[in-house]
Amino acid sequence: MKLSVWGSLELHIYPDAPAVVRALAPDEPVILNRPHAAARAARFFVEKFPGKSLYAVKANPSPELLKVLWASGVTHYDVASIAEVRLVRATLPDATLCFMHPVKTRAAIAEAYGVHGVRTFSLDAHEELEKIVAATTSDAGEAAADLSLCVRLRVSSDYSELSLASKFGVDLVDAAPLLQATRQVADALGICFHVGSQAMTPFAYVQALERVRAAIVDAAVTVDIVDVGGGFPSIYPGMEPPPLEDFFGAIHRAAESLPVSYSSELWCEPGRALCAEYNSMIVRVEKRRGKELYINDGAYGALYDAAHVGWRFPVRSLADDAEGAQEEDFAFYGPTCDDADYMEGPFTLPAGIKAGDYIEVGMLGAYGAAMKTAFNGFGQAEAIETTDEPMASQYLGDRRDPRHSDNVVSLR
């Protein structure tokens, strides 16, 4: 073992996963980083979203990724805990942090505001508003005059693969008094929502923005920020969303028609869409039992979503004889002794796959690699980068350009 590498980050760059396997024959799962893919996603949002893009840090809080996004023009970060506030502040001293979890502790708010310069907070209840006001009032009793407060509205998750509708958000019927009370203490008032993760149609946002319109009309307040949240989709097996330009276009049109469009800023909070393509992972088959493969990562590692919500990630065999082989559908077992450490898939791989073969699991940058690091010492002392393309991409420019179809409509 090279003891000298512990504690320092050694960077190794390889062309692709097969090259990593040839060089290392790794005994443990290996996370691969693709900074070029994250940079491309960031530039796409910065250039094409018709407003400001905040990166939702919880999707993948890796400091290396945060630096890539910052260097690509992402200046605002949606943080959900005081630990994320501290992490992003330490990594990106000049970033603007927005504390968008609607349930925070008083101590977290006070530290975020007083120590880390956070001015934007979200809330979905009067108690939280009182907490924010109390935690940001000076010892001399002077209330903060520089707060941007975003009221989280509950919206439907019907068009998304992962619901976020039941936990947070004030119901439309209760929104008016909360918006009015927040307007009284906020320098800037926002309305935010989250349509659920991996939204499969732009209509999710259009419908949510209709609810925003109703809330604004009901409350008769001026609104300075309309924040459409996250949910922007990535590409997975069986989940091919429309191009992101379709989402941006529909959001732009719906936001433009709001009564506050002349005075308000448009924000979004992509997590998944900015980082899904950033990571893949190399795993090894330790045992085969019929159509079941026992691999060395699972429900308690980067494949949490594959086990717990049946998410299907793309896979490819890295064995020498994989090319052109006949394929079959497999399920995976993870390495722990827990029966729940099971991933139904199906994962399509060469029919002859066997113990000792390596597999690359793609599109693990969002809610995948982030789960892994806490579970395993390997990969913390060395960062492995590859220069090849992710297994799928929203950003390679080979997808339909929706502006062409818009043109057809306007010509009619």
Ligand SMILES: *Cc1c(COP(=O)(O)O)cnc(C)c1O
């Ligand atoms: C999780 C979360 C996001 C990011 O969602 P994605 O579906 O990954 O884009 C954005 N905003 C808030 C408030 C969240 O909780």
